[in-house]
Amino acid sequence: GLVESYPQLKANDNIKQLQEELTTTENKIAFARQFYNDSVNAYNNRRQSFPAVLAAASLGFGPIELFNMPEAERAVPAVALR
Template identity: 50%
Template structure:
């Protein structure tokens, strides 16, 4: 059986086309898995942030009983919580709102240092401990989310998978970053 050069060329082109199609499907599936990992890790951050949002009113009420005249700090915490709960849209906007809440909570805990009775209150101590535990979970969830975003970012911007990512519209969201204020330690002054 003698194949003509035209038939051989068609077979080679068909084999190459099939290999490229298999590679594109595999790359697309990798991108989808990584995008889903980013979404799942964001959901974990969201769960922990909601948990923190639920703890804040109880903490504010406890502090109010001891430091009611510190209204500005308490109002700032309540306003930051409301802003964090209402923040939607981009990861950057949500991160900024959550970072503002973190900063105001730091001021609230610094304020509590001035009230020995409050520091000894079991309800306050339990809430403070629960909030610290939640903050640790948020930090871990942020790290996990940022790792998932980095993996998707690396795949979506690597050659040649960037062609599949571009053609399918898969692009990584932003990282969940701490603001400048959160990176610096909280200053406590009396």
């Protein structure tokens, strides 16, 4: 990338801050995905237990699918610095 081609950019405080913010954002997204999937698993497990299974079926509460994203779509987008 651009930063690798121009090492002096690594010393730039704005570039450092941008890299930190991008990393933090990626971590927040990963955490949110995991939290969502953990919540879905808890819901689906509870929904299948007695007596919740009776209420869920009669009220139309079906299972929820986990959040799955193909690895290619999880790739971090490139940031163009100009």
